[in-house]
Amino acid sequence: MSKLFIFLFFLLSFVVSGKPKNIEILVQKVSIDSLKRYEFTLASDEFGGRLTNSNVGLLTTNYISNRFKNSGLKAVLENGTSFYQKFQVDYKEPLLSKQQANKNLAIKLKTQDKAEYLAQNVIGVLLGQNTNAKHIVITAHHDHIGSDEDGIKYGADDNGSGISALIEISRIFGEAAKKHIHLKRTLVFISTDAEEKKLVGSDYYVNNPVLPINRTYCNVNLDMIGRVDSLHALNPNLSNYIYCIYQDSSKAVFNDSYLNQINNKYSALELDERYNKDDGNYKVSNLINRSDHYSFLKKGVPSIWLFSGFHDDYHQTTDTADKIRYPELKKRIQFVMALIWDLANN
Numbered sequence: 001m002s003k004l005f006i007f008l009f010f011l012l013s014f015v016v017s018g019k020p021k022n023i024e025i026l027v028q029k030v031s032i033d034s035l036k037r038y039e040f041t042l043a044s045d046e047f048g049g050r051l052t053n054s055n056v057g058l059l060t061t062n063y064i065s066n067r068f069k070n071s072g073l074k075a076v077l078e079n080g081t082s083f084y085q086k087f088q089v090d091y092k093e094p095l096l097s098k099q100q101a102n103k104n105l106a107i108k109l110k111t112q113d114k115a116e117y118l119a120q121n122v123i124g125v126l127l128g129q130n131t132n133a134k135h136i137v138i139t140a141h142h143d144h145i146g147s148d149e150d151g152i153k154y155g156a157d158d159n160g161s162g163i164s165a166l167i168e169i170s171r172i173f174g175e176a177a178k179k180h181i182h183l184k185r186t187l188v189f190i191s192t193d194a195e196e197k198k199l200v201g202s203d204y205y206v207n208n209p210v211l212p213i214n215r216t217y218c219n220v221n222l223d224m225i226g227r228v229d230s231l232h233a234l235n236p237n238l239s240n241y242i243y244c245i246y247q248d249s250s251k252a253v254f255n256d257s258y259l260n261q262i263n264n265k266y267s268a269l270e271l272d273e274r275y276n277k278d279d280g281n282y283k284v285s286n287l288i289n290r291s292d293h294y295s296f297l298k299k300g301v302p303s304i305w306l307f308s309g310f311h312d313d314y315h316q317t318t319d320t321a322d323k324i325r326y327p328e329l330k331k332r333i334q335f336v337m338a339l340i341w342d343l344a345n346n
């Protein structure tokens with residue numbers, strides 16, 4: 001054996017062994033161009049505010065399922081033929097009025113009874129090496145609030161940012177798997193629907209999981225991770241942060257020292273834990289039920305919500321793709337990837 005061959009053998013065994021080196025390479029693959037492509041599609045006029053139970057909702061889930069397919073994720077619904085988990089949404093508010101629907105021909109009014117199966121989570125699975133190990137569920141919601149007389153609520157941050165992250169992470173881990181770089185645990189990627197209708201999609205999932213809920217190691221939820229809030233906007237040096245929101249009951253998996261250990265190794269964000277301190281305005285109890293991780297928490301699954309904070313464009317027509325802070329979004333995704341990698345290999 002030549003020395004070169006021995007060197008290549010050791011290099012190869014290092015690369016496939018799941019050691020940190022892999023993730024250092026993988027996080028470099030997060031692409032701002034890709035993130036912009038996803039964001040400018042999801043938050044476009046054509047996608048019309050991604051209302052649950054509408055044809056723009058279907059356009060959205062079709063787009064995401066195609067991305068999951070390209071990433072090499074496995075469809076596990078309907079005997080492995082579908083990425084869609086359909087469910088009924090019980091609306092307590094009217095769908096688009098005829099007048100609003102006429103304003104935008106792309107949005108065709110559906111009747112309530114015909115619309116009942118149109119809400120759907122998009123679920124794709126990346127099998128881990130150890131299928132007996134507990135799995136990890138990564139969630140982000142794709143639905144937003146559609147449009148009204150003020151115009152389209154684009155929802156670029158809420159939650160085009162989380163979906164862009166979900167797609168990008170699936171792409172990079174999926175491509176790695178094609179090159180035989182695997183994680184130990186299985187990852188279940190879920191783009192949830194009807195989050196804006198009080199977490200209906202994630203609630204449906206935890207009661208109808210594709211893998212047993214008591215074999216779920218943890219949930220990582222991404223909702224609004226693309227902007228810089230007023231608490232961090234004044235000083236440009238402070239823009240690289242993320243809020244980590246979790247409850248004491250999740251501390252066996254998610255805690256300050258563990259998260260900082262990952263962050264110090266692979267990313268250099270400020271992990272802002274102010275919402276976890278039960279003092280002043282920043283009580284964890286104020287935010288803990290505001291996104292899909294809460295459905296998992298209620299089932300006893302350790303859960304974390306990664307979040308970059310509220311802003312004036314929240315649920316307005318001005319939450320647009322051009323306002324996303326792409327370099328910050330990229331760094332946050334790199335942190336999330338490193339976190340998932342570590343969780344999935346331990």
Ligand SMILES: [Zn+2]
Binds near residue numbers: 141223
């Ligand atoms: Zn949201």
